[in-house]
Amino acid sequence: MAYSANKKFTIIWLDSDANNSEDNLFTQQNLFQAFDNVEIYEAENECQEYIQSKPQISFLIIVSGRLSRQIIPNIHELPQLSGIYIFCMNKNNHEEWSKQYQKIRAIVVELDQLISKIRSDLRKLTKTSLPSSNPTPITNVHDNSNRTLEGAMAAVSINDLTCPFAGYDRVSIVSLEQGIAPLAKFIDKVDQMAWIVKQNCQNPPDGLTDDESAAIALYTMEWYSKEMTFNYIFNQTLRSENKEQLKPWFFYLKLILKALSKLPSITRVVYQGTNKDVSNEYPNGRIFSTWEFSNCTSCIKTLEDDESFGKTGQRTLFTIECHSGKLISGHAHDQSKDQVLLLPGRKFQVISCLNAGNELTIVQLQEMETSYNFN
Structure with a gap:
């Protein structure tokens, strides 16, 4: 079940193979289940552009070991970025160089550990009231059992x-x-x-x-x-x-x-x-x-x-x-x-x-x- 505090944050997963294996599709599904606002990116430049274009939103980013050294130096100082998680196969490859980046909150190999760590950090971040942009609350959709083509999103144009x-x-x-x-x-x-x-x-x-x-x-x-x-x-x-x-x-x-x-x-x-x-x-x-x-x-x-x-x-x-x-x-x-x-x-x-x-x-x-x- 999604943790309510995470509605204030958008979770990004950046991995060039995010859609290319059963394991990664399983990871996506678990992220969607665990968190309300999740974005999946395979391209480093598109991910960076997205974060930079949303200064009003607070982000936590999960990045693959392969792309971590490339993107972290470029986004680390962005104020909207609240935390970074390196999700990789071998922690030893990243423990030394990553020490220079304070926003790296964890280097994780197991998916369950990753989700647990993010949930824990979300509770702490929410208590400190970091600036964030809440998503628009879900509208009160009336019980229209006889709904026609128009629908609640219908417009003149x-x-x-x-x-x-x-x-x-x-x-x-x-x-x-x-x-x-x-x-x-x-x-x-x-x-x-x-x-x-x-x-x-x-x-x-x-x-x-x-x-x-x-x-x-x-x-x-x-x-x-x-x-x-x-x-x-x-x-x-x-x-x-x-x-x-x-x-x-x-x-x-x-x-x-x-x-x-x-x-x-x-x-x-x-x-x-x-x-x-x-x-x-x-x-x-x-x-x-x-x-x-x-x-x-x-x-x-x-x-x-x-x-x-x-x-x-x-x-x-x-x-x-x-x-x-x-x-x-x-x-x-x-x-x-x-x-x-x-x-x-x-x-x-x-x-x-x-x-x-x-x-x-x-x-x-x-x-x-x-x-x-x-x-």
Whole structure:
């Protein structure tokens, strides 16, 4: 479980092989589990530039033995740097030369010892109230079980939005079990969920690996309650204004986006519904964007059995002309349902809005071109 004091600090791990071995991927996962704000860098110059560009943030840096002699002299005097940890194979190679740098707090060989030392130092640093910049607190996301494409991050213009996935491209493709390991502190029984879907993903279609297909199945899996469902928690995190909350999801995000990239994009009208009238939020001509995944169907009759839409009462039906939807039914946990997934980074325009009577409103949306492409 992440230690609360570390929210005031960003932990950086610099290693040129950070993404190139099972051991290093395991190290990444443990760092994401242990600390709230973690950045992974493989290039020394990029790491140094990042630290120098954030004078308002307090950093602790873990650096490999290979890169330690190169970067430490260049960053040691930066006021935002509170501590350095050399994570290496042989302590003896660094004990003598490192004595000249007071901010080096430890030379460590074992991962458990490294994490324990950083946690101990964080408690001390927090008590001394060193200058730091707290990440933006997570916003209070209301329980919108009938959430539509708009989402909490929707805006009038896509130019008002910043891609929340910054940095995910630096992580590697891993197995589903490895990808969900950092999520155990957020999602109860996520290991059990992953095991269930993995058992049903043997020799999947469309050229997907077992892990890639299972990543889609996990996203579509229903659980005992909506609040415990994987995709509910995932999209809630995507909607959060605190982008640091998304970093533990990067391994899973990388895996599911890789899986979806292998599926052909479809151009057709798809449907999504909610059991309330939200038409006043969609005036004609409005342009908005979403950074969450959006579940739709290409069969309108499917919505009759959807508890978030139904057959009676106030309802809003969205008809969406999409050109980047992914037909995921063949990889969904329940393959009997017609399911189309719209990826994050999509931009839409409201074409028209119609009161169809019987408390039903129809909103016509059209997908627009966007600079973000996760296919």
